Amino acid sequence: MKLFLFIVTLILLVSCKDEKPAAIEPTKQYVNAVIIIDNQMDSIPVVIRDLPSFENSQSNILLFNNGVDTLTWRKNSDDIVRISSRINKLQTLLIKPNDTLRVQLKDSVLHITGDVVDWETFKVIETSEIDSVQNLRDQLHGRYFTKSEPGLKPTKFINDYELIELYAGGFYNRELINKELDSIAKIIALERETLDLKLEYIDEEIENKSFNPRTGKLLKSVALRDYFNILSSWSRYVRENNAIRLNPNFNELSEARDEGFLINAITDPKYMNEEILVGKYGTSTMHSYLNVLQSKYSYATKNWIKSKFHKTYFELPERLDGELLKVAKSTAIHKMMSWNEPWPEIVKCYDDYISNYGSDKYIREFEIQNAKKLNLERSLDNTDLLLANTLTKSISLTDLIKAQKGKPVYVDFWASWCPPCIDNMPASKALEKRLGDKVNFIYISIDTDEQSWKKSERQISLKAENSFIALNYELSDFVIKENLNEIPRYFIYDQSGKLYDTKAAAPDDPNIYNLLEAIAK
Template sequence: MILLMACTESKDKPFQNNENLKNENPNRITIINSLDKTYPYIIYKELTLEELLKGEVVSDTIYSPDTLFFKLNESVQLINITPTDEFNPQSFLVQTGDTLNINSIKNKLHINRVENGKLIPIKWDYSHIIPKSKLFLKLDSLESFFLIEEKIANLNSFLPNIKNSDEWDLKLPEHLKQIDESYSILIDSINRNDNQLNKAYNQLIQKDQILRTINVLSIVNNKLETEKFYKKLFTLEYFKNRYLSDIYGIYYLRKFHFNNDITLPEVYNREFKEYPEVISRYFKFRLISSMVEKKYNRKTILNFLNKYKEEYGDFSPLENILNEIEYGVETSPDLALIDYESNVSNWEEKKKQWKGKIIYLDFWASWCAPCLRAMPYSKDLKEKLASKEIVFVYLALNDKEDMWRNSAQKNQIIENNFFIKNSKSSEFISNYNINAIPRYMIFDKNGMLIHEDAPGPETKEAFEILSELLKD
């Protein structure tokens, strides 16, 4: 969901006046990438379930060198920045009007806030809000009854303290109560000062408490206590916390996506009465996404998309799925085609046009490396048989039209090269099980399919088969 607009500022004035930006863009921060010739960076934020279901944008990409305005949902919010060549996110608590600068000093990445022309470090972690007080030190000590910290390679990991496992169920209620009391005291101390910064702290403390509880529950696996915990978690109070959306996501995956005891359609058809309406809707949105991911047939997915629309009136945030399965396009046994000049046709029309010629059909895509590696061999094969009654046809499957056009021009395959407009809904694709490319087919001079999965152009077999057919 990378959709926000990037905008380039003058490169000789990297540090700007924040006051003007606060007035012009009250809900945004400015991010300046001062690096040169490096990977782009992804900036992303957490959304509440409500924002997610409205289809709000969660992330943006900043290239180098460039300047980006990034929208916040609250005046104080945690954002994450990570380079695209590795998943190594850094978190920053920012407020509207802030300017961040991405730079490198002695080959080490630095991201700082710009204040009065100076760079102020602002990297954030939970040590900013979780105190090393007697209360929390005691909690850490009690937690060691369930979890022990061990170093695996270069990482510190929490593992089950197996030697105490016989007593886990007895100690668990007391420990969960201690977690609740410790965090309640901390939250109460923060809530004495009602401002946006403390609101953010409050939400982040809640997340840390929940993660700590989940860690212990996942080890002990006490069904009664786990059920009590999630019943408390799925309330509107917690749903408004934007930093819990990934926790709801983890719950969904464990409860539904990876549950082999019940199918996704069966889960969708239950009423979800035990959850608030917005969480029920979130689960239904995720269930349709899971159906796509698990490659349910198109008719099934369309059925549940229509149910979703009837119940909620819109498809946000399912736009990507709608495009993926070509929602609103009627299923057809034929292939809907457009050529490089944007002329519209279909496969059956083209076959009639080429009657009397052998057809060597190549399913490919601009993103498919094996397809592109085979193209020079296809051109060679075409040259070898140039004087024969044969036509080489290229059909771009599951591609994007602009990428197809660029690749067609770059690889000089304009002639008889077509973009398939109904890759997802054509029965031709499903009937012949074209689920991997490159894929080749051969049709005889009467348009009859005689090789459903023909050899590729780089093989001797392809030349031999085509040469033999041309003798007839």
């Protein structure tokens, strides 16, 4: 009997020992990865982000405030997770099924432990063969490049050297580059050879089961993206010269070809892998691919680089087909928005997309972000400038001026992508404060991307009641009549609503205060 009681007691003790408490610590029975967050800082959240996708061009961002929490991360997939706080730099990690990451923010320091693989280190692929090819490339590259001294911005020019952000920050000798485009072609050929070696290495590692196929796909996407980015960066030097081109095998110089050797450099079918470029990991790679195709159309202005992805959009069927073409077209439309291309051109491409594919997951984000403009597009009376803000559906500029209660109005035309516009905002707001209720101020953005406008509106701290976005800027007869094709631009209306000045002084002009005060009397 005593022996029986002893055995029963022993079994109970073992059972109790094996039983886990009801806590956040996960076991390896999880199929999903798990991230345990322990935030010990008040008012400073831990920020966890994933990669953007074709369905959602913005990263999903999760904020974890003071306390302990557990996040279950995806199911049965390798992925990239990015973790930071506003007092700690971003850390990018490769996370796999059954991984457990522990993230602690304590004493202003972010500690990450557990099954951690640093993506920035992991994605670097080095073999003796790759190193040999890259050394040849670097020797050529060094002829045209000199590193910059600290503190210089990427817009500074010194003699024949232009500071750009290719490789490390430094100066490129534009004149020498234009004289020796054959050497640039050789550099790009070496870049391609490096890419081929990386792709071969990744395939070997997948076959040897050193890489999970999904991780291999991600590494391939990064290798392609980096290659496309390099081609896009060099395009500014070679796209204007039609004498030097590469033939399709990319090894010899040949006669001029209409598409240019940069385009030839990316049209190899093995680089247009649908499995890689249509998947989530292909988002940034597809963007880089389109940058190269579009490079022959872009040009620089005083304040901005103008793009023409709407031209590239209609060339895509010559290069791609199937699902790859669909994703490339939807990505091109998103890029048109982010680069503020003319709205009529964007709508033309959107209409073409809908006629071929209908509304689907790839285009839905664009439709949601621009629903107001798309719904109004075909019913607009383009005689007047139509406006909208976050408080009202829409209002014409004429009706808005009439509603200003008999006061003069100072109208500030601006855009989120216009540095001089943003630079003038503090002066405009100071002028508004100084004049008090004598003059009404209205801020009208000509952004095509509503999200960019809203983001800048918040950053500048504009009041919702006097901040608007133009819905039909490119189509409005008012814009055409007043030749409103440059910003920043300032208009003044008098108390009766009559247009007083269509090229008024900027808000930092010493005379503008006296002028507005005089009109207000």
